[in-house]
Amino acid sequence: MKKIGMIGGLSWVSTAEYYKRINEITRSKAGGVTSARIVLESVNRQEYVTAVIDRNDEVAACRQIAQSASMLQAAGADFIIIACNDVHRFVPVIQPMINIPFLHIAQVxxxxxxxxxxxxxxxxxxxxxxxxxxxxxIFAQNGLDAIIPSEPQRKIIHDSIYEELVHNRFLDATRERYQSIIADLAARGADSVALACTEIPLLLSQEQSPLPAFSTTELHCQSAVAHALAGQSFSASVNESRQ
Structure with a gap:
């Protein structure tokens, strides 16, 4: 079994879900009381938020993630997953710095x-x-079109994540707002929705969505286990330009 390197802490809420699901899936696939080989590098979310939000310092934020990736490599990880969607924007910059691949959540x-x-x-x-x-x-490389919520909708989604979801608060009223937003996106031509924040699937299940919904957390965990158990190869970098 390969060792999964996980960058977590962004937030602890979804990181805990990752650890739980990876081990549940591993046990169901391998049988018995099998558990996954995981090494976790937990980022201090406050330091990350201070860099990204307060100082708008993308370089400092990327440096934090790069340091975590290097530590996972040193700890013997065979590949890396990041338990956070937006941090994947740094993957093209960090990948050349290390010798083990990222399993990219957008590609999965x-x-x-x-x-x-x-x-x-x-x-x-x-x-x-x-x-x-x-x-x-990455969607375009796979023949898919990405549809982005309107500015007022983006504000509702972003604020709810920062003010509620990462604090482990999941409110019915917020779920209803998401359902309304998804219904509007369907009217704009969307045929599916990517729950592209690792906390959103904890608020809104696939069954509660007006459109077919893809939990990026679940897909990432399933793919991580498949690679760990089967030793499948995958690209060491996503084919996109560095930012």
Whole structure:
């Protein structure tokens, strides 16, 4: 079994879900009381938020993630997953610094959407995820179109994540707002939705979504276990330009 390197702490809420699901999936696939080999590097979310939000310092934020990736490599990880969607914007910068690959959450999601025969995917996440180009680029490489919520909708989604979800607060009223936003995106032509913040699937299940919903957390965990157990190879870098 390969060792999974996990960058977590962004937030602890979804990191805990990752650890739980990876081990549940590993046990179901391997049998008995098998548990996953995981080495965790937990980022201090406050330091990250201070860099990204308070100082708007992308270089400092990227440096934090790069240091974590290097530590995972030194700890013997065979590949790395990041338990956070928006941090994947740094992967093209960090990948050349290390010798083990990232399992990219957007690529895993794109493959799952494509397998279902869907084409136009609405992206829900924090602002960096919705407004940066790493999801649209990877989706385009897989023949998919990305649909982005309107500015007022992006504000509702982003604020709810920062003010509620990462604090382990999941409110019915917020779930209803998400359902309304997804219904509007469907009217704009979306045929599916990527729950592209690792906390959103804890608020809104696939069954509660007006459109077919893809939990990036679940897809990432499933793929991580598949690679760990089967030793499948995958690209060491996503084919996109560095930012």
């Amino acid at each position: 999601t794109a493959e799952a959407v494509k397998a279902r025969g869907l084409k136009r995917v609405a992206i829900l996440g924090v602002r960096k995820t919705m407004e940066c180009d790493f999801y649209p680029k």
